Amino acid sequence: QKEVEQDPGPLSVPEGAIVSLNCTYSNSAFQYFMWYRQYSRKGPELLMYTYSSGNKEDGRFTAQVDKSSKYISLFIRDSQPSDSATYLCAMTITGANNLFFGTGTRLTVIP
Amino acid sequence: NAGVTQTPKFQVLKTGQSMTLQCAQDMNHNSMYWYRQDPGMGLRLIYYSASEGTTDKGEVPNGYNVSRLNKREFSLRLESAAPSQTSVYFCASSERAGGTEAFFGQGTRLTVV
Numbered sequence: 001q002k003e004v005e006q007d008p009g010p011l012s013v014p015e016g017a018i019v020s021l022n023c024t025y026s027n028s029a030f031q032y033f034m035w036y037r038q039y040s041r042k043g044p045e046l047l048m049y050t051y052s053s054g055n056k057e058d059g060r061f062t063a064q065v066d067k068s069s070k071y072i073s074l075f076i077r078d079s080q081p082s083d084s085a086t087y088l089c090a091m092t093i094t095g096a097n098n099l100f101f102g103t104g105t106r107l108t109v110i111p
Numbered sequence: 112n113a114g115v116t117q118t119p120k121f122q123v124l125k126t127g128q129s130m131t132l133q134c135a136q137d138m139n140h141n142s143m144y145w146y147r148q149d150p151g152m153g154l155r156l157i158y159y160s161a162s163e164g165t166t167d168k169g170e171v172p173n174g175y176n177v178s179r180l181n182k183r184e185f186s187l188r189l190e191s192a193a194p195s196q197t198s199v200y201f202c203a204s205s206e207r208a209g210g211t212e213a214f215f216g217q218g219t220r221l222t223v224v
Contacts, residue, residue, distance in 0.1 A: 004153075006153075008151070032209070032211045034211070034212070036215075041218075041220075042217060042218070043115075043201055043215035043216050043217045043218050044154070044201070044215045045215070046212060046213070046214065049211065049212050088153070088154070090154075090210075092209050092210060092211060093209075094209070095209070096209045097156075097159050097161060097167065097169075097208060097209060097210075098156045098159070098169060098170070098209070098210060099154075099156075099209070099210040099211075099213065101153040101154040101155075102153060103151060103152065103153040104153065
């Protein structure tokens with residue numbers, strides 16, 4: 001079993017839709033949670049960073065962590081064609097030397 | 112502000128050839144990392160350097176060596192390339208150890224034939 005599971009999609013939505021992207025994990029010690037956006041043939045770009053449980057909002061993006069369910073989500077409101085990319089979740093624990101990544105969900109927002 | 116710069120962007124090698132991938136960051140970060148990204152596998156850590164002068168193996172280190180030349184630069188060397196090393200390689204850096212809030216380079220697409 002992988003430490004981090006992420007549905008690869010692909011996911012296609014119309015412009016303006018609310019998008020929900022999710023990851024589950026098995027290691028209850030994970031404390032730091034990140035979402036990266038990766039455009040085709042580019043490097044991952046940090047989008048959101050959350051410590052422990054709760055919600056964090058940044059513009060149209062909301063990151064949510066539910067440690068009791070070992071489940072994290074990224075919501076994108078009013079999705080735009082420019083949001084079309086692969087979204088990677090990542091997480092780690094204090095003292096670790098590594099990020100544990102999901103395999104990524106490919107999102108397409110159709111104009 | 113360039114962030115993390117990798118060279119080259121593309122490379123084709125023959126089996127058995129060697130090459131070095133270069134990485135430099137200008138954010139004064141202590142920690143640097145080399146990842147490979149393969150379809151369906153996600154990003155996997157090859158080697159990391161928590162600080163200047165130290166390097167350690169990650170999840171998939173076999174067939175690779177690294178050098179932390181100074182605080183800015185972290186290179187990855189393939190001594191004898193194999194087709195299984197065909198991948199996209201990313202260098203990353205972070206202020207804190209562990210990779211939280213890591214910044215990534217644009218990647219090197221390597222094909223070994």
